[in-house]
Amino acid sequence: xxxxxxxxxxxxxxxRTPIWLMRQAGRFLPEYRAVREKVTFLQLCKTPDxxxxxxxxxxxxxxxxxxILFSDILVVPEAMGMELHFGTGDDHGPQFPxxxxxxxxxxxxxxPDPEQELRYVNDxxxxxxxxxNVPLIGFCGAPWTLAAYMIEGRTSRSFEKAKxxxxxxxxxxxxxxxxxxxxxxxxxxxQLDAGxxxxxxxxxxxxxxxxxxxxxxxxxxxxxxxQGLKRDGNTPVIVFGVETGELLAQLAATGAxxxxxxxxxxxxxxxxxxGPAVALQGNLDPASLFLPPEALEKRVARVxxxxxxxxxxxxxxxxxxxxxxxPVESVKALVRQVHAHTPPR
Amino acid sequence: xxxxxxxxxxxxxxxRTPIWLMRQAGRFLPEYRAVREKVTFLQLCKTPDxxxxxxxxxxxxxxxxxxILFSDILVVPEAMGMELHFGTGDDHGPQFPxxxxxxxxxxxxxxPDPEQELRYVNDxxxxxxxxxNVPLIGFCGAPWTLAAYMIEGRTSRSFEKAKxxxxxxxxxxxxxxxxxxxxxxxxxxxQLDAGxxxxxxxxxxxxxxxxxxxxxxxxxxxxxxxQGLKRDGNTPVIVFGVETGELLAQLAATGAxxxxxxxxxxxxxxxxxxGPAVALQGNLDPASLFLPPEALEKRVARVxxxxxxxxxxxxxxxxxxxxxxxPVESVKALVRQVHAHTPPR
Numbered sequence: 001x002x003x004x005x006x007x008x009x010x011x012x013x014x015x016r017t018p019i020w021l022m023r024q025a026g027r028f029l030p031e032y033r034a035v036r037e038k039v040t041f042l043q044l045c046k047t048p049d050x051x052x053x054x055x056x057x058x059x060x061x062x063x064x065x066x067x068i069l070f071s072d073i074l075v076v077p078e079a080m081g082m083e084l085h086f087g088t089g090d091d092h093g094p095q096f097p098x099x100x101x102x103x104x105x106x107x108x109x110x111x112p113d114p115e116q117e118l119r120y121v122n123d124x125x126x127x128x129x130x131x132x133n134v135p136l137i138g139f140c141g142a143p144w145t146l147a148a149y150m151i152e153g154r155t156s157r158s159f160e161k162a163k164x165x166x167x168x169x170x171x172x173x174x175x176x177x178x179x180x181x182x183x184x185x186x187x188x189x190x191q192l193d194a195g196x197x198x199x200x201x202x203x204x205x206x207x208x209x210x211x212x213x214x215x216x217x218x219x220x221x222x223x224x225x226x227q228g229l230k231r232d233g234n235t236p237v238i239v240f241g242v243e244t245g246e247l248l249a250q251l252a253a254t255g256a257x258x259x260x261x262x263x264x265x266x267x268x269x270x271x272x273x274x275g276p277a278v279a280l281q282g283n284l285d286p287a288s289l290f291l292p293p294e295a296l297e298k299r300v301a302r303v304x305x306x307x308x309x310x311x312x313x314x315x316x317x318x319x320x321x322x323x324x325x326x327p328v329e330s331v332k333a334l335v336r337q338v339h340a341h342t343p344p345r
Numbered sequence: 346x347x348x349x350x351x352x353x354x355x356x357x358x359x360x361r362t363p364i365w366l367m368r369q370a371g372r373f374l375p376e377y378r379a380v381r382e383k384v385t386f387l388q389l390c391k392t393p394d395x396x397x398x399x400x401x402x403x404x405x406x407x408x409x410x411x412x413i414l415f416s417d418i419l420v421v422p423e424a425m426g427m428e429l430h431f432g433t434g435d436d437h438g439p440q441f442p443x444x445x446x447x448x449x450x451x452x453x454x455x456x457p458d459p460e461q462e463l464r465y466v467n468d469x470x471x472x473x474x475x476x477x478n479v480p481l482i483g484f485c486g487a488p489w490t491l492a493a494y495m496i497e498g499r500t501s502r503s504f505e506k507a508k509x510x511x512x513x514x515x516x517x518x519x520x521x522x523x524x525x526x527x528x529x530x531x532x533x534x535x536q537l538d539a540g541x542x543x544x545x546x547x548x549x550x551x552x553x554x555x556x557x558x559x560x561x562x563x564x565x566x567x568x569x570x571x572q573g574l575k576r577d578g579n580t581p582v583i584v585f586g587v588e589t590g591e592l593l594a595q596l597a598a599t600g601a602x603x604x605x606x607x608x609x610x611x612x613x614x615x616x617x618x619x620g621p622a623v624a625l626q627g628n629l630d631p632a633s634l635f636l637p638p639e640a641l642e643k644r645v646a647r648v649x650x651x652x653x654x655x656x657x658x659x660x661x662x663x664x665x666x667x668x669x670x671x672p673v674e675s676v677k678a679l680v681r682q683v684h685a686h687t688p689p690r
Contacts, residue, residue: 158631158632160668161635163632163635167640167644168637207609211609212611212647213630245591246590246610264555264590266555269591285508285558286503287503287504287505287509287512290505290506290508291509291512295512295513302557323503325505
């Protein structure tokens with residue numbers, strides 16, 4: 001078992017910079033597409049054998065330093081009682097046909113028992129731990145991001161329903177975000193109990209909120225989740241969002257060990273915002289993987305250089321997920337280059 | 346004629362804070378929808394009588410302190426020789442069926458004579474100036490944003506084709522961005538000659554680029570356009586983008602008089618990044634307009650307070666365009682509240 005990834009998360013010395021990639025188990029891999037062809041997306045999430053298979057693929061094919069559980073952040077709202085569909089064609093993307101808008105909608109949601117309604121996740125984790133020789137990352141969506149999906153009912157660009165609902169009724173906001181946070185604490189705790197060795201909280205839509213709103217509706221609930229977990233000193237928590245340049249200090253103050261940074265903020269600048277006590281994860285622009293080898297290499301070198309300037313504690317990753325049409329060869333070259341790098345102590 | 350808007354852009358004393366709204370001529374107004382029903386979007390842009398009518402609507406209905414020409418940033422690439430469609434249904438949004446990818450594609454583009462291929466824009470401006478009693482803002486898309494559309498061929502979330510093309514072949518990038526900049530200088534100059542009294546350059550996708558890439562592919566070409574214009578000291582230029590927190594200093598250094606700020610950066614923070622020499626435009630979250638009156642009022646007051654702290658030179662606007670389902674009554678209340686505010690000198 002290699003603990004390079006865990007060590008970097010905890011700002012301990014490492015021989016090489018560790019790397020994993022958001023959406024490393026995904027459509028850019030032909031092996032993933034072959035599995036995915038046979039089942040729907042939700043079936044894949046809920047069938048431990050298959051979820052295990054696609055989780056292992058990038059570790060085997062690319063040689064990443066961590067695996068991330070194959071699942072979806074929206075299985076939690078589903079387990080809380082919300083009907084969930086993944087649409088196709090014109091109506092693509094996840095949809096909740098009965099979104100949360102009122103106190104009555106909220107009252108109908110319950111806090112799931114993870115070993116019942118979300119047992120398939122823990123079964124996948126238990127299965128994975130039998131075959132993995134790198135650490136396994138469990139994950140969930142952050143309270144604000146989940147609440148935004150649950151209120152909008154679908155992906156949005158402007159989140160006016162979510163914002164109008166939460167900003168206009170702070171009691172509803174607090175109750176909904178607290179209920180989600182409570183569900184997430186149990187969910188993540190069960191993932192740890194099943195064998196997850198690190199956790200990432202995806203606040204994918206953090207950047208849709210201005211800093212004052214994130215201080216009220218975002219960061220406090222991420223902090224509740226992070227601080228609500230019982231974990232030992234070798235089990236890091238990562239928080240990640242996109243467009244979080246203005247929010248990095250708030251993310252660092254949640255109690256997480258690692259803050260994910262998108263490509264908009266150079267890692268050495270990010271250090272100034274998060275302080276010395278957390279590790280940084282990121283932050284190559286995913287579009288860089290479409291460049292010819294030499295141009296890609298220069299950009300990877302630049303990220304490593306900025307990470308070195310930011311001081312100890314760097315997990316290499318993209319600034320967002322691997323794009324579906326990314327050439328596999330580019331990702332392999334990226335992993336090789338990062339693994340050739342020894343960060344300063 | 347009220348010059349409150351021009352004065353604020355140029356950081357001169359004003360009696361009241363001026364306000365206009367991006368997409369103020371748009372779908373949220375029933376009067377706009379009534380006109381739009383009869384014609385396609387491009388027909389509306391290209392029919393001066395109708396474009397004039399919808400440009401005037403928000404000034405009459407809402408009492409904004411400036412009008413903005415009704416048009417689209419993509420009419421320039423179209424005039425440069427690119428076929429442009431506005432799709433419907435599943436394929437909604439603008440599309441260039443023959444995107445730019447190679448030097449040969451670039452060679453086929455020409456720099457249009459604005460009084461020929463884009464005459465309808467200047468005719469609309471000339472018509473507007475006969476009826477307006479507030480200043481008229483002309484506009485264009487910024488070189489990077491237009492290049493990104495021209496290379497992707499359609500709206501994108503990740504811009505991998507645009508980035509791969511420009512980052513991998515810097516000569517092609519420079520030639521394309523220079524050609525677009527040259528076209529924009531002529532286009533904006535013609536708008537000024539026709540009677541536009543201010544200009545806004547929309548770098549809508551600026552925030553997709555990290556700061557080092559924006560320094561190479563974004564800001565220098567905005568600067569070329571701004572500095573290539575012949576204008577008197579009473580004709581301000583505004584530059585605007587979204588997710589530009591890391592780019593504000595670069596935008597301020599282009600020679601523009603006003604920098605637009607989205608809601609992610611409080612205006613008093615923005616002042617620290619842009620320096621004292623430019624005015625600020627923004628930055629209410631467009632979703633705020635879905636809040637009940639009191640909650641909206643508090644948020645507007647907060648923006649005004651931050652603007653006052655940022656010092657002289659504030660044009661009130663949203664941080665992005667008015668959303669199509671925005672209640673008209675909210676926008677009217679917003680305008681009234683801003684007009685009740687006298688900024689400190």
